[in-house]
Amino acid sequence: MAATAVRRLAYSSLPVLYLLHNDLWFWYDGSRFLGLPIGLTYHVLFTASVVLAMWWLVRSAWPAAELDRLATGPGSPQPANAGEGEARSPEGEG
Amino acid sequence: MTLTIILGYLLAVLLIGAWSSRRLAATGEDFFVAGRTIGPFVLLMTLFGTHMTSFALLGASAESYRVGIGVFSLMASSSALMVPVVFFFVGARVWAVGSRLGLLTQVQFVRARWGSDGVGLLLFVVLVVLLAPYLLIGVMGGGITLQQITDGAAPPWLGSLLICGVVIGYVTSGGLRGTAWVNTFQTGMFMLLGAVTAILIVTKLGGVGAALDRVAASRPDLLIRGDSIDPLRLLSYTLIPLSVGAFPHIFSHWLSARQAATFKAPIVLYPVCIAVVWIPSVLLGVFGNIDFPGLEGPASNSVLIRMIALYTPDLLAGLLGAGVFAAIMSSLDSQSLSLGTMFTQDIVRHYRWGWRTQRVPPDSAGPAVRRGRGGGRLSRFPGRRTEHLRALGVVVHRLCLPVARRRRGALLAAQHGRGSGRRDRHRDRPLDLVLRSRVRSAGLQRGRDRRDAGGGHLRRLGRGAGCRFPARQTARRRAGSALYPMTGADQPLRIAYLAAGAGGMICGSCIHDNALVRALQQRGHNAVLLPIYTPLRTDEENVSYGRVFYGAVNIYLEQKLPLWSRAPAGLRRLLDNPRLLARVTRSAAATDARELGELALSMVRGEAGRQLAELQGLARWLGDEFQPDVVHLTNSMLLGMVHHLREVLPRALIVCGLQGEDIFLEDLEDPHRSEVLAEMRRRVREVDVLVAPNEYYAAAMAELLDLPLSRIDVARLGIDLEGHGNRTAEPAESPLIMGYLARMCPEKGFHLAAEAFKELSDRLGPGRVRFRAAGYLGGRDRVYFELQRRRIADWGLEPHFEWLGEVDRQQKIDLLHGVHVLVLPTVYREAKGLPALEAMANGVPAVLPDHGAFPEMLEMTGGGTLVPAGDVSALASAVEELGADADRRAQLGRSGLQGVRRHYTARLMASDTLASYRRGLRRRAAGAAT
Helix, strand or coil, X not given: CCHHHHHHHHHHHHHHHHHHHCCHHHCCXXXXXXXXXXXXXXXXXXXXXXXXXXXXXXXXXXXXXXXXXXXXXXXXXXXXXXXXXXXXXXXXXX | CHHHHHHHHHHHHHHHHHHHHCCCCCCHHHHHHHHHCECHHHHHHHHHHXXXXXXXXXXXXXXXXXXXXXXXXXXXXXXXXXXXXXXXXXXXXXXXXXXXXXXCCHHHHHHHHHCCHHHHHHXXXXXXXXXXXXXXXXXXXXXXXXXXXXXXXXXXXXXXXXXXXXXXXXXXXXXXXXXXHHHHXXXXXXXXXXXXXXXXXXXXXXXXXXXXXXXXXXXXXXXXXXXXXXXXXXXXXXXHHHHHHXXXXXXXXXXXXXXXXXXXXXXXXXXHHHHHHHHHHHXXXXXHHHHCCCCCCHHHXXXXXXXXHHXXXXXXXXXXXXXXXXXXXXXXXXXXXXXXXXXXXXXXXXXXXXXXXXXXXXXXXXXXXXXXXXXXCCCCCCHHHHHHHCCHHHHHHHHCCCCHHHCCCCHHHHHCCCCCCCCCCCCCCCHXXXXXXXXXXXXXXXXXXXXXXXXXXXXXXXXXXXXXXXXXXXXXXHHCCCCCCCCCCCCCCEEEEEEECCCCCCCHHHHHXXXXXXXXXXXXXXXXXXXXXXXXXXXXXXXXXXXXXXXXXXXXXXXXXXXXXXXXXXXXXXXXXXXXXXXXXXXXXXXXXXXXXXXXXXXXXXXXXCCHHHHHHHHHHHHHHHCCCEEEECCHHHHHHHHHHHHHXXXXXXXEECCCHHHHHHHXXXXXXXXXXXXXXXXXXXXXXXXXXXXXXXXXXXXXXXXXXXXXXXXXCCECCCCCCCCCCCCCCCCEEEEEECCCCHHHXXXXXXXXXXXXXXXXXXXXXXXXXECCCCHHHHHHHHHHHHHHHHCCCHXXXXXXXXXXXXXXXXXXXXXXXXXXXXXCCCCCCHHHHHHHHCCCCEEEECCCXXXXXXXXXXXXXXXXXXXXXXXXXXXXXXXXXXXXXXXXXXXXXXXXXXXXXXXXXXXXXXXXXXXXXXXXXXXHHC
């Protein structure tokens, strides 16, 4: 899959998670799942899925180019990789 | 025992703070944002610890005691999603911008972005007012916690005093680095102790299942969300964590990151931390109903502490008490530090309370220098790289045109990359007054002439300012049997001059066009200056017409929505309203190069482009209302109009000026650049006359447009000398005063002037040189300018630097009268160089780069010296030499003044232009005759 498509997919996971957070379906359900009330278990699993989504996001949609551009914007002498903190010699700044 | 453990913990915290102070460098940046060196783990822990106050332990358990498990979804999992999202989309970007500009607080961001002192001050007040309660709650919470843990043995004030003393101790000794380290320790403490406590208590309750059974027996409503939380509340609570970046202490920690990628760990692992802290807290709160049912009000807030006292030994109670203290302090310290940072940076330093001349150590020059490369100086921007980068400010300006904030409008910045700092002296006056003054000043006829001038149409246009055009030369036209009767040197011409406005910016092209049209009018010609894209801004009497053609909003909409061209004409005209255009184009925003390329291509394709409706409207107006003898396009980016205008106005001479296109074209990306250039080369052959402002630019454009040089006439640049040339004496010999008068942007080389100022100060000694600068500062160049100003401050030269901002005509002249030398070290090949002419017109020698229009200008005037472009040392040396030689300055000043009077007046410019018109008309007449 093209990188752009993956990136878009990663971004689109965020509104999906936002919707999933509002779990109307377990509102009055007092049953247990994995030893906890299902309403709590759901949100624990939800939190775990957020971890996975964020990992995916920073891995496939990290805006490195944009951050570089912001970090080396108008008036800045920094090279393109300055946003990633690489060393730069004063001679190279010109 | 408990008190001993807590005191031991506080001592440990102080030691960590003291240890961190060993690495503290004596710079503000290091103290306030740890020199931007915080790594991913510490950033994660400190962000989490700072964001999670003691509420995560005490409040969460108390809330779940009352409400049940729903608290986790309400407050924890919503934060687990939204906070990392804010880190991802906002935090990393804030870091990047803050790192580049050396910003330390939110107020500085606001001031750098909008340049408003007042808004910054207002934000400061708002932040302090909102943050103060947090601080107080933390201090009070420390007192109450200690009182409860010690069963009332320790009074509340003791706990508050302890917590204040410890926090102030390690914050002041270690700065943000110390705070971050302590926070990391404390966050680890309360996470670990919270988990251990939960395990111990749950074990004593017989396990999670057994405890849940007991709760279910008495309070089953606590194991569901039920009616205690309604869905709308859950939905709205998810929005609360979006405010995380608004907290000054979180903001400070963002800025302390070592690099953008440092944010990755907090983004991914923040939800893990949430789960580790909140799951035990929520469960313990719910389980509190087993042994302590029926607690209400404030009593329920202490349910966790009661459980600890009941189930855990003294040792753990003491440790958990320390954990609660840790949770409180981990927020309190960052809040205190951020308040201190704001007060120091945004008030004391900003308003220079107490240290006007303080020097910042060299290694604090800014993050751009310090991050990961061991000091040094800020490099020049754009320096040698810029030959191809071409000054980002210009690119941005071009990419952004006027309509901008919402990316409407784009092309018009094309020819406005240059220009001295000026402003419309009418800017504060209602537009109708401006228009009236323009009409009066233009010497245009009113009243009875209106009939001859097509009064019916003009009344319909409803400008309310009388007729804009002198009576048509109907008698002359009737008498003229020849097809092209206007070739006689004594015949007044009807000239429609199409000039591109530049939104809120005052540009050299606008000033040039305005001065030319004024001079043509003064010579008796019926010249009208028609704004394209936006109204024009000048610092002289503005003679432009009150209607804008090719309104920036409309051309953008036509580009994006092809059907827009079929919108009702009335609606489209509404969007061409000059006031509206002036307002929406006041601040420019970036448009990407591809988008700009598409628009430029469409524009230059004229009748085949998407702006055909605009072209037809313009041609119709010219044909119906004005019937010009000459249509003069300000630059060749308007060549797309030529073919259609030729069809509608077959007798009109089509003239195309040349100014600034080369830079614009260079900034386009292929394939658009090639396509635009090919289209221009094709269409330029339909033009009758091409006019450049100097020999240099004529040659450059001949090559670019693939034309023989003989096709391009030169109508030398000119300025209106009114008010210039009255300098009676130079300023005092010492200190040497170097002036800069141009837009504050990279392409004009302000950074080079600043570096020359530093070098001169190094050579001559501080205080022996002053630097006075003035010029228009566009929104997109603010960051650049702030960076340069910061460098000057870091060099300790701020007391000797004076920035006058945008100046009006008189202020500009006053500035020139008050300097010994003017520098204009443009990094690109300047096509005009108006400020240099203005300096010479006031007897001020100019030091100019040896490229673009300047060599020719100095050859003609002898009013200055050339230095190698981009060579700061040479620039400084030239200024130094002139500064030391009053006779030489006087000689150059006299020569420059005479040269300008002899070669560069608006009247001469008009003469040259008229000569070109006449030649073109004669050629056309001759061609028609044969």
